[in-house]
Amino acid sequence: MRAERYKAVALEMATSIRAGDLPAGTRLPTHRELAHERGIALATATKVYRELAAAGLIVGEPGRGTFVRDLSGFAGMEPRRLPVDTRVADLSFNQPLAAEQGEHLRHALRDMACEGDLGSLLAQQPPGGRSTDTAAVATYLLDRGIDVPPHNVLLTAGAQHALDVILAATTTPGSTLVADELTYPGLKLLADSRCLDLAAVRCSPDGTDLKSLEKLARTRKISVVYVMPTVHNPLGFVLDAGRRQRLVTLARRHDFAIIEDATYAFLDPGSPAPIQTLAPERTFYVGSFSKNVATGLRAGYLVAPDPDRIRLIRALRTTTWGTSSLSTALVTRWLRDGSVTRLEKTRREDAKQRQAIARRAFQGFDYHAHPASYSGWIHLPSEIRSDQAAHRLAQDGILISTGDAFAVGSASPNAVRIALANPTIHELPRLLDRCRDALSTL
Ligand SMILES: Cc1ncc(COP(=O)(O)O)c(C=O)c1O
Structure with missing residues (x-):
């Protein structure tokens, strides 16, 4: 009783x-x-x-x-939290976009209007995409060391969609999905909506603790492990080659699949070979054109092992069926004419400059970030509560994310994540100074 x-x-x-x-x-x-x-x-x-x-x-x-605890996940995606007229800056979610990209789009649309069969863009695409479009992505991936036929590339409406489709194909309600104890908030939402048992492995600014993963794998059946080995969100770490190999060894020994989220991988092209190249038979590689090109395109992709293709196509059919023909045509065009490569290079330089500004602003704080990442993670001393500091900033029109949004299970970091991509680089120092003040006052 x-x-x-x-x-x-x-x-x-x-x-x-x-x-x-x-x-x-x-x-x-x-x-x-x-x-x-x-x-x-x-x-x-x-x-x-x-x-x-x-x-x-x-x-x-x-x-x-x-x-x-703060359960909102993405503060920036909940406009109700901050009325438009009081919004000063959104430092809670990265949507990098350069001023000249509007003109770039205008030119591309004008050129497309004058050439080829425009009507074909109104036709339904097959789930996973047309072979010309998947071939463009497969060619782009060669530069990352991933060498797969276009057949293994499936187009999605962004990385979030790719993750959902993979979970639909590889799990059933109650399956164990493992993630770092600090992970991308969108994964938490997906685990919740698919009724998965989301388990945490320890992680630090150094990377995922594979001993903690091994211990977990010995005690329960794991279906999928989700990792961000190159420019982790929120900590910014890059897993070295040794840890990538050890993860693959564990995956083979305990027979689990790996989701390798490479959404921010373009920011560190010198990182070790993708996990997909070490274990193509069990790795689902997820990519996006949101952070390197534009979030509004809703364009992403996944690279899948052959035997999973049919189940993934079925999951694509039950979600968005296919991707937008127009967005896909733009992405293929920009992949082929070198625009994506150029944008990525510019963005790396931009992110480095923003990161340098952030490091200056948060000198003396327990600050962690990749040198070319668009965000920074700040661990706060116990006398400053992260949600109170975030609330104070929100009252001033500045949105940041609290550590809770990234925490899996009972982890409860007293930390905040600051996203650096949205304001102009000229506004950034002033905004970060305001954040620093809010994070320093009781
Ligand atoms: C690590 C990570 N994966 C996936 C996504 C989702 O990206 P997309 O806009 O392509 O759905 C994000 C977005 O912030 C992210 O940070």
Whole structure:
């Protein structure tokens, strides 16, 4: 009977947290107060909080109390959090876009209007894309050391779509998906919507802790491991060749698939060979044209092992069927005429400059980033609460992400991630100074 009581209270509180009735940062009653309010024993109140913490909904901070965690995932994708007229800058989500890209698009559309069979762009594309378009991506991937026939490349509506399609094809509800304890928030949303059991492996600014993965693999059946080996989001690390090889060895020994998310890989072309080249039989390589070209294109791709192709095509059919013909035609054109390569080079230089500005602004902070990455991760001292600092900045019209958005399971980093790509490079120093001030004041 008593066991049911603690579950009932935990469920009621979890529902209020998920519904936003208890917003992020809310200080919850002490264990003793909760026991008194609910007429339950102190030990039962403790069990309620343990249950909520294990579900990732609350965090206990020694000496300070128990708080509701920030579950929003992407602060920047929730416009309701910040009315347009008070919005100063979105440093919560990277959408790199150079001013001249609008003109570049105008020229491409004008040229396309005057040549070829425009009507074909109104026709439905086959799921996974036409062979001319997949061939353009396969050729582009040669520069990354990935040598696959166009047949193994499937076009998607961005990397997020690619991830969902891969999870649809490789998991069933309840399957274990493993990710770094700090990972890309979009993966958490997908795991939730597909009812997967998302498990965390330890990670640090040095990389994924493979000992922690090995321990996990010995205790439970893992279906898929998700990694970002080249320019990790949010920590910025690049896994060295040795760790990539060890991950593959573990995958073969314990028979799990690997998702290699290469969304930011263009920022470090000198990184070790992709995991896909080490284990093509079990690696799903995911790429995107969002960060190197433009987010609004909604264009991405995946490289898949042969036997999984049919299941992936079925998953593509059940989601968007195919990709937009017009976006795909633009991407193929820009791959063939060298625009993508040129944009990537410019973007690397741009990201390096922004990173240098950020390093200056956050001197003296526990700051982690790749030297050419578009974001920085700041670990805060315990007296500064990340959600309060983010809330203060939001009131000034500046959005940043709290560490909770990236945390898997019970990990609860007191940290923030600052995305550097959106403002102009001239605005950036002033905005980062405002962030620094907010992150330094109690
Ligand atoms: C690591 C990572 N993977 C995937 C995505 C999704 O990219 P897309 O816009 O191509 O769906 C993002 C977007 O921020 C990302 O950071």
